[in-house]
Amino acid sequence: MSADLTVISPLSWVQEAFRDYFDKAHMTDSSQSRMASARVNSKNNEPKPTATSAIRPQSGNPTDYWKATYDYGFEPARGVEDGTAVWIAPDLLIANNAWRERKGLPPLLFETPAADWLETLPWEFTRRKVLTAPVSQIRSWNKFPDGLGERPWSQLSGGRVPEFRAARRNLRELQDALRRAPDDSLITVNTHIDGIGEEWCVIVGGGKAVESCGYCVHRSLDEDSHDVLTVFDGARFHESLRMVAESFATQAAQASHLDNASIIVGFRNTSGVAKNAELANAESVNAESSNAESPDTEPANVTPGNMERTNGKSENPKSANTKPANVKPANPEPVNPRLSIPGIEPIIIEADPTWCTTPYPYETTEEINAFLKAISDSRIYESDDGIFKNRNGQSIRKTDIFAPDPWMARHAAHRYDRF
Incomplete structure (x- = not known):
């Protein structure tokens, strides 16, 4: 019985990292065999969109194995089936789901930490002030909320976009960097940690x-x-x-x-x-x-x-005036x-x-x-009665399913419009 894995990324080093996994497994387990390596276009020496390799998961059944397919994302991923584990670059997931929606296909769903997950952690885990706020609210700030310092870290909560990388910024720099951001994009701002x-x-x-x-x-x-x-x-x-x-x-x-x-x-x-x-x-x-x-x-x-x-x-971003869970206690303990x-x-x-x-x-x-299984377990399926579950049958809250930030969607949703 095979466990299928599809790696979708235009980054060659990502695909090589997964191929290395299969090479390492081959060296440490004499029963392993690599099914295929990257195929190369003989005319221009460029890799073709897909290649396949295999590795046996640890199991009592020696016929079980992982079978991996590699896709560079040049076009929509048409062959992803239910039960297939998927590693995918976030912008390509957005692009694929936009294409699938146009074709009347169900979206690819994955489990993810909520955008305000870090903010809601207790202080003993974060040891710093963390806020998650929409762009519209940050634009109205005259100063940073107490506890963030003069140059806190800021980044897009729901992903990454080229024009707004994670960085330390003062308020003027932050507001200037958000000039073209959608009002409802969520930004995580947190105190710099020394040491x-x-x-x-x-x-x-x-x-x-x-x-x-x-x-x-x-x-x-x-x-x-x-x-x-x-x-x-x-x-x-x-x-x-x-x-x-x-x-x-x-x-x-x-x-x-x-x-x-x-x-x-x-x-x-x-x-x-x-x-x-x-x-x-x-x-x-x-x-x-x-x-x-x-x-x-x-x-x-x-x-x-x-x-x-x-x-x-x-779905319910907190305002900067909401008291977060990570308020510093009087005497924090390990x-x-x-x-x-x-x-x-x-x-x-x-x-x-x-x-x-x-x-x-x-x-x-x-x-x-262990890593491949965690990737496989992160995929979510919607039942006929509208219940979201992972591959193990565990119910998943809708708020724990990836939904692209509007800023990322603006960048990626139209990648496959011509298909």
Whole structure:
């Protein structure tokens, strides 16, 4: 029995990352076989739109395998069937669904964190002020709401557009950047976090961490530094932080009823000074925690190169005057003291959908299969009675289904008009 995966992206490095998964699985499991490699047009040496490869998922049935098809998005994806797992660039999803609507076909639906997910997280996860507001409201501001600082981070809540990348901006810069934005586009504005040393991407499936990978290291803790090295550039990470990142992401997901997502966890040096020794000392703390709990014990109390990542859109955006869930308590405590590391504090940076999250360089068959399964589980289906469910039969709220931000829709919806 095969599990089908379709990768839809014009970015060659994305497709190569998925092909690498199958190559790695082939090397670590002698039963693997690669069915096909990228086909090349003999006339102009350009890749044809699709290619196929296969890998067996971990299963008791040796005939089971993943079968992948690659599509560059030159035209609408006509062959995506029910049950097929899909990794797709957000702009191509918007374009495909616009084309499908014109053809009278049902849309491709995917689970995603709500646009205001970060704002609604409790303070102990965010450790900063976060607001989600429509463009029309931001245009009316005379100053930033209290707690955001003079130059907070701002980005489109429901995706990315070329003219408005995530960046630190003062109010004048922010309002100027939003001059041509739709009034109802949602913008996330949050306080700058000092002292981030490392960031990890944690894949959440079924409400708990199923895989993780170091994302980037910040080589300077200076406030305005952008000296960042990603895993794709050869960055090395403190393995002792993996367990903490996974536990923290699981707690955040379960506290917010988030079932399927890619969560970026940052580690902040609370001393304000980069001390590798403090991170190294985490090894002993992590070992003590591992000895205290079985690896099979559930955690207590319960993001990617230069590609575009996108969140879902909330149906009820909050105003800047609404008191968010992440109000700083008088005496904040660590979420899980047993996993706390002296001098190092985990912080949730953001959450993104798994169906378009960066394909990080997972190495083992187990890691690869966990990631592919999370992608597969993010696809949503609508039953005849109007109930939305994932492939496991779990009911999904409409607010947890991706809906493009108007700004992204303006850019992408007409890509396939000629088809």
